[in-house]
Amino acid sequence: MTDDVTPDAVIPYPGETADMADKPRDEMADYVGTGLLSGRRALITGGDSGIGRAVAVAFAKEGADVAIAYLDEKDDAEHTLSLIEAAGRRGIGLPGDLADAAHCRSVVDDTVNQLGGLDIVVNNVAFQSPVSDLTEISDEQWRRTFAVNIDSFFHVTKAALAHLPDGSAIINTGSINGLRGNKSLIDYSATKGAVIALTYSLAQSLAERNIRVNCVAPGPVWTPLIPATMPSDKVESFGEQVPMGRAAQPDEIAPSYVFFAANRMSSYYSGEVLAPIGGETLPG
DSSP states (O other), X not given: OOOXXXXXXXXXXXXXXXXXXXXXXXXXXXXXXXXXXXXXXXXXXXOSSHHHHHHHHHHHHTTOEEEEEESSOHHHHHHHHHHHHHTTSOEEEEESOTTSHHHHHHHHHHHHHHHXXXXXXXXXXXXXXXXXXXXXXXXXXXXXXXXXXXXXXXXXXXXXXXXXXXXXXXXXXOOHHHHHXXXXXXXXXXXXXXXXXXXXXXXXXXXXXXXXXXXXXOSOBOOTHHHHHSBHHHHHTTTTTSTTSSOBOHHHHXXXXXXXXXXXXXXXXXXXXXXXXXXXXXXX
């Protein structure tokens, strides 16, 4: 499979935080944990930077040990692991391509073996490549987008179910684009719609085990994926269309994941989609 990304993207795909001129806030520096996830063990895919990093640090500050799976962004991953460890928790990094089903299964096994179990799964990894027309989407790009954005969620979750105790939590990262579509992110939007439907279906399927399955579907969020996949003109105006007039920072999104991960906060929530979208309202 090839990574068919926008040729005039601002930084190289898959994007490193160090290459960004405007660094995101994704270290949860001002966040104070209260033990909501004490003793829990979490796996976060796409956990090296952006939303994944912020969630990993928030989980660690709440008392969880955290495994992060990522493609090959070594420097970002090492920094995220250092933040987890600075919070007093154990962090492990699992590099590799989550478009590969066997690798999805191996990251689950490695998490369980190294952390001693698994209680929380966050399916967060994503790929996107904007186009101006459906005909620009190659077969390779279509397959890549689905392999990363929805197939990996299936493979990771399926493998995790053998290890998750009853009462665990699964959190999927959706998108505003999965709720309303996006003319320049057609394949990406289709996968995010599938993520939301998968969340609804798994919530019903796993209710007897009290495994809660929820989805966070953000609007525009400033992460390395944006300048790595979008041309400079779109990067400059990214997020300005929402009522708040700006993109979110990852630190603003991560608490939604803490909410869904913590039984104390969301024990009666499953099959829910929480959409932090900057003041936009949706019909229905």
